Amino acid sequence: MRKKILFIINPVSGIGKQKAIESYIKEGIDTKLAAVEILYTQHKGHAFELSRSAANHCQMVVAVGGDGTVNEVGRGLIGSHTALGIIPTGSGNGLARHLEIPFKVNKAIQALNNPLIKPIDVIRMNEFHSLNVAGIGFDAFISHLFAQRKRRGPLAYMQLMTKEFATYKSATYQVTIGNETKDWNAFLISFANSTQYGNNFHIAPQARVDDGLIDVCLIRDFPKYTAPALLISMLDQSIDKNKYDMIVKAPEVTISHPTPMLGHVDGEPVELGTEAKISILPLALNVAAPPPELRQPQNFFSPLMEMLPSMPINRN
Numbered sequence: 001m002r003k004k005i006l007f008i009i010n011p012v013s014g015i016g017k018q019k020a021i022e023s024y025i026k027e028g029i030d031t032k033l034a035a036v037e038i039l040y041t042q043h044k045g046h047a048f049e050l051s052r053s054a055a056n057h058c059q060m061v062v063a064v065g066g067d068g069t070v071n072e073v074g075r076g077l078i079g080s081h082t083a084l085g086i087i088p089t090g091s092g093n094g095l096a097r098h099l100e101i102p103f104k105v106n107k108a109i110q111a112l113n114n115p116l117i118k119p120i121d122v123i124r125m126n127e128f129h130s131l132n133v134a135g136i137g138f139d140a141f142i143s144h145l146f147a148q149r150k151r152r153g154p155l156a157y158m159q160l161m162t163k164e165f166a167t168y169k170s171a172t173y174q175v176t177i178g179n180e181t182k183d184w185n186a187f188l189i190s191f192a193n194s195t196q197y198g199n200n201f202h203i204a205p206q207a208r209v210d211d212g213l214i215d216v217c218l219i220r221d222f223p224k225y226t227a228p229a230l231l232i233s234m235l236d237q238s239i240d241k242n243k244y245d246m247i248v249k250a251p252e253v254t255i256s257h258p259t260p261m262l263g264h265v266d267g268e269p270v271e272l273g274t275e276a277k278i279s280i281l282p283l284a285l286n287v288a289a290p291p292p293e294l295r296q297p298q299n300f301f302s303p304l305m306e307m308l309p310s311m312p313i314n315r316n
Contacts, residue, residue, distance in 0.1 A: 003059035005029065005085070005112065007038045008047050008073050010065030021064055021087070021105065028109035034059075041069070051076025058082055060288055062112065066090015067132065067198060071266040074122075074131045074285055083117050083286040091154050092198020092267060095132040098209065099287065100295040107294060115288035120209040122281040123193050123265075126272055130265040131285065133197055133204075136255060136276065137188030137219075138168050143264035154199050170221035174256040177216065177248060187244075189255065190217040191278050195237070198267070204247060205237040212282040213249040220244045252279040 007025055022038055029036050041047045047063065051073040054061050062085035063073035074084045087108045088096035102108045123130040142161055149156065170187045190197075192204035192215040204215035222230065222244040233239040240247050255261070255276045263272040290296075 002031075002033060002035045004057070005034045005036050005060045005062060006050070006054045006058045007036065007062045007064055007087075008041060008050050008069070009038065010041045010047060010063075010069040021089070024105050024109055028106055028113075030113045033113060041065075045072065047072035048076045055080035055082050060085045060112065060115075062087060062288075064089060067092050067094055067266045068268045070095055071129070071131055071268060074287075075129050077286070078122055078129065078281070078284050081286070083115070083288045085112050085115065085288040090198075091152055091157060094196050094198035094266070095194055095287075097196060097198065097200065098132070098194035099289045100297055101290055102294055102296045107296070108290075111290035111294040112288060114291050116291060117286050118210070118289055119283035119286050121193055121212060122284040123191055123214060123278060124281055125191065125263060125265060125270075125278045126276055128263075128265045128270050129281075130191065130193060132194050132266045133190055133192045134263065134265045134278070135188055135190040136173070136261050136263045136272065137171070137186055138165075139188050139190065139197070140262045140264040140269070141168065143267055144262050144269040146267075147269050165227065166224065171257065176254040176256075177250045177252075184218055185221055187219045187221050189219075191215070191253070192217055196234075201231075201234040202237045202239065203234065205240050206247070210283060211249075212280055213251055214253065214278060214280055216248045216250055216253050216278075218246045218248075220246070252277070254278070 009021055039050055047069050051061050055077050060083045061073055063070045064087045067090055070086055077084050086096045086101050088101055088103055102111060123134055125134045146157055146160055170185055172183050172185045175182055175184045190203045192207045194209050195204050195207045196202040203217050207215040233242045239245050257274055260274055261272040263270045
């Protein structure tokens with residue numbers, strides 16, 4: 001019996017690879033192995049609705065878009081037998097990079113013909129869910145501003161960060177991990193499931209998506225002139241050795257602040273109120289990882305290379 005694969009395409013996310021995606025799918029999926037359905041999202045939240053309806057009715061639901069689309073589709077599949085597939089066409093693509101999914105569209109589709117299905121953890125932050133990285137502080141502040149911008153892509157994101165960095169003020173949060181409560185003065189606090197935000201900026205180099213733990217990453221207030229070194233330490237995966245960074249592994253954490261906090265889940269802005277409870281849902285989501293021969297290891301230059309046009313599908 002052929003497996004059922006539903007592709008959910010966000011036609012407006014990321015950097016525009018979606019225009020030819022339907023033809024790539026029709027050429028790249030082995031129809032002897034799979035029956036394919038393609039649906040397009042029409043509004044925010046629609047990907048979640050489509051995915052939840054398909055859970056346990058399809059063998060795989062594939063998110064075609066950026067981190068926000070992947071989050072919506074993945075949330076609809078939590079606790080089901082249906083696997084999440086990813087064709088990364090967004091700006092950051094953090095979980096896709098961690099899973100070493102190819103960034104050439106035809107290769108990403110080819111990988112779905114014979115994927116390795118593996119369960120991963122999911123982070124819950126209040127009523128929200130994160131498959132990759134959630135957080136509060138500067139990155140959350142930027143995600144709220146970026147969501148209001150029409151211009152997308154990594155360059156636009158970096159420009160916004162550069163503009164806001166000089167005036168952003170760190171805050172003090174009350175943090176409870178286990179039986180210990182402390183005050184943390186933080187530029188940002190990230191809750192990492194995978195190693196990176198996206199674009200190979202690694203916030204938690206030792207994180208694993210299947211260990212049942214959150215990597216709680218504190219970046220303390222730091223002198224502004226050290227920012228370039230901090231960014232480089234993210235790119236070369238040495239931030240856990242930076243003196244302004246601290247990482248604690250825990251199954252749950254509670255963050256409190258006198259005023260309502262802004263947060264993000266996989267780069268999407270959320271509002272958390274004065275208390276955020278963050279916990280792990282162990283192995284709650286099945287994902288489709290590429291077979292070894294199609295894995296795409298990441299390096300510093302990968303995001304730049306992905307800006308080049310996708311290669312045509314080999315029809316031989």
